Amino acid sequence: MDYSKKNNWTVEMLQKALVLHTVIRPEERGNFDLLWKAKLECEKSIGGIIRPVGGKKWITIYKHKGYKIEVLNGAEVGDPMGYRLSPPLPGQEHERMYSTISDAIEAINSADGKRVGGR
Numbered sequence: 001m002d003y004s005k006k007n008n009w010t011v012e013m014l015q016k017a018l019v020l021h022t023v024i025r026p027e028e029r030g031n032f033d034l035l036w037k038a039k040l041e042c043e044k045s046i047g048g049i050i051r052p053v054g055g056k057k058w059i060t061i062y063k064h065k066g067y068k069i070e071v072l073n074g075a076e077v078g079d080p081m082g083y084r085l086s087p088p089l090p091g092q093e094h095e096r097m098y099s100t101i102s103d104a105i106e107a108i109n110s111a112d113g114k115r116v117g118g119r
Contacts, residue, residue: 001073003051006036014039016053021046058084062101065112069104 001008014035018024022042028034043050056074061083063069068086072079082097083104089096089111098104 004049009036009039009052011035013052017050018042020053021050058086060086062105064105064108067104067108069098069101 003009009032011030011032014032015024015029018035018038022038024035024038028038039050051074056072056076056079058070059073060068060070067089069083070086071083072081075081080095080097082099083101084095084097085104085108089107096107098107
């Protein structure tokens, strides 16, 4: 999701995110246009893009043989990095992360090949 675009925000989202970075003036509360202006000014001063609080979400970026390849949108330092499969491959006890989409596809194909060969 592109959080530099106005249409991806609501008043509530802006208020929750901005209180972590700046002081919200009374006239800004509940006013989308003033909150948006405050967000842009704050981003300029910090040199980055403000994201919604709790805005992290696993999103599907590709599907292969019934598996969704997902990435954590809004990931930060300390969060899982890379791609995961949903559902996990058979026999995987823990969630496995893949460095590339190609690695995830290769794992799916390998697991599929093992099932076919095991008949």
